[in-house]
Amino acid sequence: MGQGNPEMGGAERCTFCAEPPVIRLSEPDRHLCAAHLICEIEERAARTIRERELVRPHDRIAVAFSGGKDSTALLLILSRLLLSWDDVSLVAITVDEGIAGYRDDTIRAAEEVTKKLGIEHICVSFTDLVGDDLDTLLVGRETNACSVCGILRRKALTVAAHDAGATKIATGHNLDDEAQSVLMNTLRGDLPRLVRTSDADSSDCFIPRIKPLADVAEKEIAAYLFVQDLFPFLPECPYTRYALRREVRSMLSALEQQHPGTMRNLIKSKRAIEKQVDRSTISEPLRRCRQCGDPCSGELCQVCSLRKSLGK
Ligand SMILES: [Zn+2]
Ligand SMILES: [Zn+2]
Incomplete structure (x- = not known):
């Protein structure tokens, strides 16, 4: 006894109070208890929104809500921030791709969360959009699953957001996702995609997309939900085994573990390149x-x- 939690580097108390720590963060090195972790994550998302001006008065925000951990955290954080915003409304949109043994559970979880938070919830399916579910569409082309699914999910979300009168689409992309995308676009030599700006002006059908959690790491999101008993224990999508992202993800987590700050540095590099590049010369x-x-x-x-x- 008295050694503290070994995962916390032996720390017995939160850096800011007497409670036991639940997570250790770097730069600056600090240990946070559950309450201080919740504050930290919500404040960081609020700062991202404020600094990048992601939300304006009278916005109606469509939250892409799969029921997984990132979008659950996003919905929870936005519903709390909503209280301090002038006349802003939220609507959660869940896209049912039609993936057997995976999607049914996540849709049920999504319904429970929106009901608990009192947020309007809309469900749309690939079958409504193209007449078939993803499993049927993918027979014989499973290796393309993530790109086919991504294209259709984006479209389904845009159509539903448009129908719901949304002025913004918020997605749960976190720091890890952003860093992975930078590395994937670099590995593919895809400069137009690499420098496509990550903030509110990247739009399709002219509904701007926003990523309020872009500065929050995946492990921080998991801990944020866990301490509030809201962590969704859901199966992993069966198609991710075919994705390049999966390899990039495990490589980057290992690097981040050894060299804290790696993911933020990757995003910093991307932003530096973004500023140097004349976009009109590379994108059609x-x-x-x-x-x-x-x-x-x-x-x-x-x-x-x-x-x-x-x-x-
Ligand atoms: Zn504390
Ligand atoms: Zn078209």
Whole structure:
């Protein structure tokens, strides 16, 4: 006894009070109890929103709400911040891709959370959008799962947000996701995507997307939910085994463990490159899809070319 928690480097109390610590954070090195962790995470999200001006008075924010941990934390944090905002409303949107043995549980969890928080909840499915669920669409092309799913999920979300009268779409992307994307785009040599700006002006169908948790690490989000008994114990999507992101993710977590600050530094590099690059020289001018009229860079938008390749 009296040695403190070994995972906490032996610390017995929170840096700011007498309570036992639940997490150790670096830069600056500190140990936080449950209450101080909750404050820290909510304040950091509020700061990201304030500094990047992600929310304005009279906004109606559609929260992309899968029921997983990132979007659960996002919804909880936004519902708390909502109290201090002028005439802003929230609507949670869950996309049912149609993945057997995975999605049914997460939708049930999503319904419970929105009910508890008293937030309007809308469910939309891939079947509504293209006439088939993801499992059916993917037969024989499982290795493309994440890109097919990503394109359709984006579209389903945009349509639902538009129908719900939303002025912003908020997604639960966290610091780890952002760092992974920087590394993936670098590994693929995809400069246009690398320098695509990460803040509110990246839009599709002209509904701006915002990422209030972009400065919060995955482990911090997990701890934030865990101490409030809100951690959703859900299965992992069965298709992630095919994704490059999975490899990048485990490599980056290992680096972060050994060299704290690695993920933030990657994002810093991206922002530095972003400032140097003249975007008009590398990205194609925005055009209209000849099938559906959505903004896109080629003849057809991603959804219409996907539909074409699937024979839909
Ligand atoms: Zn404390
Ligand atoms: Zn189109």
